[in-house]
Structure formats: C-alpha cells, structure tokens
Amino acid sequence: MNREFFNALAAIYPADRLLTRDVELLPYESDALTAFSAKPGAVVLPINEAEVIDTVRLCHALAVPFVARGSGTSLSGGSLPIPDGLTIGLNRLNRIKRIDPQQRIAVVEPGVINLHISEAAGPYGLYYAPDPSSQSICTIGGNIAFNSGGAHCLKHGMTSNHVLGMKVVLADGAVTEFGGESSDGIGIGPDLVGLFVGSEGLFGIALEITVRLMPLPELYRTVLAAYDDLGRAGDAVSMVVASGLLPGAMEIMDRLAIKAAEASVKAGYPDAEALLIVELEGEAPQVEAEFARLREIIAESGAFETRVAQDEEERTRIWKGRKGAFSAVGRLSPDYIVQDGVVPRSRLGEALVAIGALKAKYGLDVANVFHAGDGNLHPLILYDGREAGALAKAEALAGEILALCVNLGGSITGEHGIGMEKRDYLPAMFSEEEIDIMQRLRLAIDPKEIANRGKMFPGGDAPALSQHGMHPLERAGVISRE
C-alpha cells in the first residue's frame, strides 16, 4: 500500500480503527461467497459519516480502490476486498437516528442491522419488511447496495421499495441527498433512490437512509404442506396464484434442503420430497376466510400432510428451518455455491426438472430452496473444494443453471446481485450496448473506477480465486460451522 495513502489514512483514523496487520485483515478477506478471498491493503472502521466522506475523497484523490462492507454476508462476493485496496467497514455507523411511528419511517445509518430496525419499530406495531435470511446480522447498507430481497418480496417488494430517501457520498466524493420522508418517495424528478439501490457499491456509499416501516399484520396464518413430488409442490403454487390469493410468502424446499434444515435447527419438518410454506397475513377476518380457501387448494394439490402453525412459536419454527437452510447445508458438504436465478413462476417445474438433469450430468448434489411465489430459485450446489477441479465443476453447473434461467425468460439474479460471482454472466442478460451504457454510467459517477472495482462487470482484474471454499477464519480454525 502506497505510503502517502497510508499516512493520510492514519491522519483520519486512530491505530485501533486502521487495520493493516495480517491477523487483523483475515476476517475481511472473504464474505459469504467463501470460494473467493483476497487480502485488502488495509481496513478502516469509521465511526461517523465525516470519516466516510474523507476516506472516499482520499481514495478518489489517490485513485485507490475501495469496497464498503457491512457484515460481509454477500452471497455474490459483493463485499470481497480488492487486492491491496481499502475496505471500509461500516458496522460502527450503527445508530437508528429516529423512528417516527406516526409517519411510519425510520432514519438509520448504514451499519444498522436489518432486524434491529424491526426490533426498534416493534413496540409501535411496525416493522421493516425486507427479510433476507441473514437479517439478524446483515446491515442495511449492504441491503441497499444489493437490493436485498427475502421471503416476502412478492407482496412487499425488495429493499428498493422500502427506501424513501438517502444521503450518499458518490465515488468521486460528491455528497448528495435524494428522496425524502414522503411515502411518494422520490420527490419531483427521476427516482434516484431506485437507481442507487442495487448499484452494488459501484456508485458510492449510503450514509443515512430513510426507510418505510409497515404495520405488523393483525394475523399470520402459516401452513406447511408436504409433497411426495417436487413438481406437485410447484403446481400448488400456481394454483394458489390462480385463485386470486396474494400470500405474503410462498417457499419451497426439496428433500436435501429439508434434510439439512432438520440436521441443523430441528424444525420438525415431515419426511418429504418437497415442502411448501405458504403464509397469509392481514386483517384477521379476511385472513381467516382466505385461509379456509388456501386449505382447500392445498388439499386439492395432493399434499400428503399439512401442518398449520397454531401460534407464533410454531410459525417461528417453520421459518427457522427455511431461513437456516443455507447455513445448514454447510453440514452436508464442506463447500457449496448458492445460485439465485429467477424464472417465470409458471416455468418453475420445467426449471426444476432441468436442474435435476444437470445434477446427474455433473455428478454433484444440488439442494433446492426457493422463493416460489416469485420464481426465485436458490439451488445450492454442493462440492468438496479439496478435490482438484471440484470448484470449477460446481461453477460450470452453476453457469448452466443461470443460462437456463435466462432462456426461460427470467433473470440471473433475483436478490443476491451480480457481485464477483456472476459478473461473467451479465452478458447473458444484457446486450453489449446495454452493458456499455451501464459502464458509461459507472464512469460518469466514478471516473477512476475505484468503488467496488472488479464487481458486476465482466472481465477486469479478478481477485484470486481460492480452490477451497472455507472462510479464511474457518481455514485458520477461528470459526466453525457448528
């Protein structure tokens, strides 16, 4: 790392918030896409927005690439360090500045943990809707960068739909605000919040965010249906949609995912080829009436067992197994890749059959967990990184799944983003001209390409790909998956 740059950093940060020693950098070498790791030149831990702004301006002046990082839960390698670049850890900007229950908004810093907003809003009968599976640790800044989703997107949308206003520092150091407190969101003029959210850290860093809160539903009705065939569970989803119901969530897990969830959180799931979770929410009289209809549909769909959550504890248990499914797969396999493609809902069955065929072709196990309501697949491809060529094989399989999603009229990513992982697949979805326009836009905002360099766009300088997928801390024996 350049001496001039380091000295300038040292003028902003005391030694305990400017990390440069190998042992200090280790936790930052990887994020939740553990197949990749890279050593940053330094990590800084700002405690206020002025430090973030100064740091970005310094990086811009000296053309040092940086990546903003929250809790490092990106599944697409979005917060993977840039080799010898700067990692800006934002976890200490973790204040919920204000909750205004009357207007149903909260103003937060980027390092606030997703679930903490709901916890703070709960006493007012409100909550923050986007619920990525990592919501108990992921930060709102990371959610914004990757437009995170969750299980309730069909009805409530993704992160972008819940951000009303923000203050940001752009990659060239310009500080600007857009949106506001009105639920109309964007003021007069183009929707800049909508553009910034999901820009994968390439435009800059969110410093302060105004989010919309939602009233907690009066009643949830959560049903778990077991099927002896994955396709039948998929058909049940189409039947629910055709009936005119709008569930808050519809999720499917296949046999392998069920097995993993059972081994991990002991959710008490039935032994089945597929499980469907459907959740209705809203005013009690309506939910009760809808629930009666839903049960008829589930019965018609050929479920061999149906369980209804009788109380909040049972509801929590049903969801715990689903939300813990990713990490649970870690028990079944030393390594795995999570894919995030989307297909039109009506083509889910077709996609699952094709994934089954690919499994056989590659001789790898694939566990399927997905947001069935919005066609968002999450195939988990299991492999053992200690075997030579295993990662390459898993990646090839993942690539075929992404191509499949695009061919079926969907998307290569529903909520994890392109990041490092899928950048070579961007051309599968966008034309050369479309990618060129996106690149020009990036250059107009970040002429030196310092913000999260190497992500989203194909090619470029790639950080080292490790051949084994353990997190660097795991490899060092500091953490384990138990």
Add this chain to the structure above:
Amino acid sequence: MTANAPNTVAELQALVRDSERLHARGNGSKTALHGGAVDAVVADISAIRGIVDYQPGEFTVTARAGTPVRELAAALNEQGQYLPFDPLLPEAATIGGAVASNLSGSRRYRYGGIRDFILGAAVVDGLGRAFRVGGKVVKNAAGFDLSKFLVGSLGRYAIMTELTFKVFPDAPRFRSLSFSYARLEEALAAIYFINQSIFELDALDLLPKDKRWQLLTRLGGDDETLPRRVERFMEAMTRETAPSHVAELDDCAALWDPLAALQGDCLVKVPLSPKQVPAFDALLTRDCRRYSVGGNIAWLATDDIASLDAALERCGLSGLCLRGAVELAIIGNPNDNVLADRVKQVLDPQNKLV
C-alpha cells in the same frame, strides 16, 4: 412545435437522431408538462401502443408506452387484477406518460407507487440508442436499475417505448367511509392512528369540506368479510379519533378521483410528508386542495401559481404542474441533483431531450 408520431421504435430512433431538440408526449393529458418545449420537435408516442404480453399467473404485464391506461386497466380487470399504483387520469393518459410524470391516484396508499411496480422498460435515449433496462420477471437484481430511474424522469433522459409491471389481484368489493374533524390536527392524528393500526386501507385521503376536514377512507375485500372489517374499522375510528361526523359514502369513481373536485387554472402535485401538511396548509389561501395517500401527496388547484410557488419554496417543497399556463412544469424548490446530471451526461449528452 411540429409533431411526429413514430409507429415503431426504429422510427422513433430516427426521429431522435434527426432532431436537435425533442420532446416526448403521450396523449398530452397533462398539458402543463408540454408548455416549455416550444422550440422542440414533439415525438408523439401514442402510436407505439398495445399490450405485448400479459401473464396473469405471473402477475406481470408488458405494454408499449403509448398504450392508453384505460386499455391496460380493462385487460387486467378481465382477469381480476389491477395496477396497484393506480395511474392518475386513467381515462386520458398513456401508461408511458403516467410513468414519466410519476402520477398515482389515491389507491397508491395500499401497496405503493409506480416505483414499486415497474419491473423493466425499453427506451430510446438521447443518442437514439434503443435498449432495455430492468427485467421482465417479478424479481430481478441484475444490473443498475434504470427502470426505476425513469419514474418521474419526464422523458428528459430517455423516451420509454415499452414497460413491464408487476400487477396484483384486485378486491371484488369496496366500501368508502368518511370521518369529519373540526381541526386539521385532529384529522392528521386520525391518519397517524390508522398508520399504526392493523387496518389495511385501500385508500386514505384528506380534504377540507364545509369548514371541516373530511377524512375519506376506503376498504377493499370480499362480500364475506368486508362487512365485519368495515364495522371494526368504524368502531375503532369512532373510539380512538372522536370524529364529529361519520358517514358511509357511495363508493364511486368520482369519490376516488383526487382531481375531481379541484377547481382552478393550475393543477399541481406536491409530494410531502404528513407532518409537513400543517405548515404548508397554513400558507395556502383560497386554493382548493386534497391531501391524498395518507397526507403524502398534495393535489392543489390554484389561480395564483406565483403564491403557490413561494409557499413551496418556503416549505422546501417542489411541485409538478399538470395543467395551466406555466413556463416550467416544476415549481417551488428546484430539485437538481448531481446524480441525475451524471445520468443525463450518459443518456443524453447533447441535451436533446427536453
């Protein structure tokens, strides 16, 4: 102004390339948006129309930008679905115009606005390039989300030719109730009560009427449960917000057209937050107004645009003129932004699109 009505995207591209300054227009239902483009060629998009793909089972619909909102709404209605962002001026506007101006009606309250339901678009930019932004499925996180950026962009960055939206099943029945309050603060307190309650309203508007403030509320549902929900809601509102008068109103289209009763030369939209309403309202004189979407959008009709402009400036608010003889459609606080400027540099570097 010369008007050209391209029939295809290729014709529109050629028109952009051949023009020095170009102004896009759908059906021209928001007249004030077209006042400032006197020296520009008008690209009338209304011939680029028609529903391209509608998959009720996917909750998605794709239509060309010049498609009349009414045509799109009718097709969705046949399948029991609707555009939850409730495009304004449904009888006159094109869907492209609705997106470009970001104008939603009162039903936006339930699920959100255009930004919450736009999934993707095809556009022609200021260099005549035709390309797609966003996606066509209900969930997509690939690439920069320029489709959302188009919402409210007034055709100044790129001209939309096709749009994809998420749609939802609509309720079969609606009932409308009105609650009256002597003071604005009481009516706002009632909105705050609703905001934190379990009641899921389809729409919530506030307007001055006969020297009182009238809160218009609407619930949507089915025959089986709606009566019980209405009863519970009325009970809770009466108990918690002490209205001076409660009435059930005929649930007709005119009741929920926020512009229906507004009389004045100029018609203006002002996004604001409910807590900004009292200070702003105190600056208004004779103006006719309705605070829609739970007090988050003000609709105003005025004969004195200069005073309104000043009032907006004092409150740090911006307004968009829909109708009336104004030079600039945006009044009040100018909304310039460095990020929007960067997008302009890329999509329309010659500053053709006005």
